[in-house]
Amino acid sequence: MSYPSNSNIHLFRNEILNLCKQDVAKCIQCGKCSAGCPISPEMDIQPNQIIRLIQLNDREGVLRSNTIWLCASCETCSVRCPEKIEIATIMDILRKLSLEANIQAGEKNIVKFDQIFLDSIKKRGRVHELGLVIRYNLTTGQPWKDVHLGPIMFMKGKFSLLGHRIKELERVKEIFRLSRRIKSQE
Amino acid sequence: MEIGYYPGCSLESSAKEFDVSIRACFTKLGVSLKEIPDWNCCGASPAHYLNEELALSLPYRNLIKAEEAKLQKILSPCPACHSHLIHVYNEVIRDPGLNQRLKNIVGKEFKKNSVSKHLLDFIKEDIGMERLKESITLPLKDLKVACYYGCLTRLPDVNIDDIENPMIMDKIIEAIGGEPIDWSYKTECCGASLSITRTEIVLRLVKPILEAAEEKGAECIVVACPLCQSNLETRQGDINKKYKTSFKIPVLYLSQLIGISQGINPAELGLNRLIINPTPLLLEKGIFEK
Numbered sequence: 068m069s070y071p072s073n074s075n076i077h078l079f080r081n082e083i084l085n086l087c088k089q090d091v092a093k094c095i096q097c098g099k100c101s102a103g104c105p106i107s108p109e110m111d112i113q114p115n116q117i118i119r120l121i122q123l124n125d126r127e128g129v130l131r132s133n134t135i136w137l138c139a140s141c142e143t144c145s146v147r148c149p150e151k152i153e154i155a156t157i158m159d160i161l162r163k164l165s166l167e168a169n170i171q172a173g174e175k176n177i178v179k180f181d182q183i184f185l186d187s188i189k190k191r192g193r194v195h196e197l198g199l200v201i202r203y204n205l206t207t208g209q210p211w212k213d214v215h216l217g218p219i220m221f222m223k224g225k226f227s228l229l230g231h232r233i234k235e236l237e238r239v240k241e242i243f244r245l246s247r248r249i250k251s252q253e
Numbered sequence: 254m255e256i257g258y259y260p261g262c263s264l265e266s267s268a269k270e271f272d273v274s275i276r277a278c279f280t281k282l283g284v285s286l287k288e289i290p291d292w293n294c295c296g297a298s299p300a301h302y303l304n305e306e307l308a309l310s311l312p313y314r315n316l317i318k319a320e321e322a323k324l325q326k327i328l329s330p331c332p333a334c335h336s337h338l339i340h341v342y343n344e345v346i347r348d349p350g351l352n353q354r355l356k357n358i359v360g361k362e363f364k365k366n367s368v369s370k371h372l373l374d375f376i377k378e379d380i381g382m383e384r385l386k387e388s389i390t391l392p393l394k395d396l397k398v399a400c401y402y403g404c405l406t407r408l409p410d411v412n413i414d415d416i417e418n419p420m421i422m423d424k425i426i427e428a429i430g431g432e433p434i435d436w437s438y439k440t441e442c443c444g445a446s447l448s449i450t451r452t453e454i455v456l457r458l459v460k461p462i463l464e465a466a467e468e469k470g471a472e473c474i475v476v477a478c479p480l481c482q483s484n485l486e487t488r489q490g491d492i493n494k495k496y497k498t499s500f501k502i503p504v505l506y507l508s509q510l511i512g513i514s515q516g517i518n519p520a521e522l523g524l525n526r527l528i529i530n531p532t533p534l535l536l537e538k539g540i541f542e543k
Contacts, residue, residue, distance in 0.1 A: 181299035
């Protein structure tokens with residue numbers, strides 16, 4: 068009896084190991100990550116299945132999932148994994164790999180939100196919450212979303228109308244210009 | 254005692270009452286807060302999700318600004334901001350190569366002389382329960398409080414307390430005369446920023462948290478995170494509408510409850526900024542006088 072000797076079968080596992088020091092080969096498929104995940108009902112692929120698919124080298128299947136974008140980084144999976152695999156850390160790197168590969172995100176609006184958020188930091192150095200929500204609603208074509216909360220939040224002084232702009236904004240822009248999506252291994 | 258202060262973006266607007274109440278009760282405790290000059294956003298989860306080096310270099314600049322202002326300890330009330338600041342601090346100590354890389358991005362080198370502490374860390378280690386108790390003039394008269402931690406104890410590099418059953422906020426509530434309830438939802442996730450992008454998920458997650466608190470007799474919920482507060486309080490109306498429930502349970506910041514027990518004027522604690530007004534409850538309990 069012989070085993071397949073194709074060395075490429077561990078490519079995706081090795082990629083993840085190199086990028087974030089997490090080895091999915093240790094996973095015993097106990098399922099605790101999925102059992103404890105608060106968002107699992109909405110995920111198209113369960114967290115333990117994501118780990119299994121990395122083992123099986125299904126790069127595209129993993130990067131296309133909505134799971135990697137719905138993960139709220141609550142870290143429940145990471146702290147409960149009996150093999151001490153930081154699953155939330157793996158989700159982080161998967162998001163970046165999916166952007167690098169230009170794969171249509173399983174949750175387009177979440178990517179939009181994150182981009183608008185970063186744009187706000189780039190423009191002011193800080194996030195302007197009211198501006199962020201308005202721009203998100205308009206960009207995603209749902210102008211009336213949460214409008215019912217507007218009056219009460221305004222009355223309670225929860226909106227800063229103008230927002231703050233930091234003095235060293237040029238430095239922050241430089242930080243944006245120099246930062247690489249995936250940490251340079253130099 | 255003077256310490257550094259990193260309010261973070263939420264405390265400038267939607268969580269202004271967290272900011273004002275911290276300032277008020279720290280003044281009572283004899284701690285003066287010096288804001289990090291010209292601080293920037295820590296990058297929050299979006300930087301973390303989209304750009305690895307940005308998520309490290311934005312907090313790195315804040316550490317440098319704190320260090321330049323000779324602020325060795327930085328109080329960061331928002332758990333996410335704190336986690337990012339302390340994570341970068343630990344990473345550059347662990348990995349000199351990373352420190353070099355971040356120095357090249359940010360333009361200056363962090364010499365590792367400033368470290369972030371969360372509000373709970375700071376009360377536990379730097380103020381201490383005894384000193385906190387000494388500042389109390391208006392004990393909470395057994396107000397039944399559900400202490401909600403969310404993901405706070407699990408966040409990377411936070412290490413504040415037991416991960417699955419933290420007790421530090423419960424002990425603080427006890428120290429100021431309240432009665433922390435024993436419940437099993439204290440570390441369930443509130444859904445964080447999905448509140449904006451996938452609101453229905455947050456409603457599904459918050460409903461059982463509110464139910465569990467009420468079932469155990471909680472009269473209010475206390476939190477130490479701007480996102481927890483917003484999701485647990487602001488979304489109660491939406492939950493009631495969707496699930497035909499009738500939640501109206503006040504959700505206060507820990508610093509507001511501490512401030513109340515220190516006899517600080519409610520306006521100085523930003524109680525008027527809460528959407529669910531806690532004043533009727535506080536009057537009923539005899540904590541405030543009619």
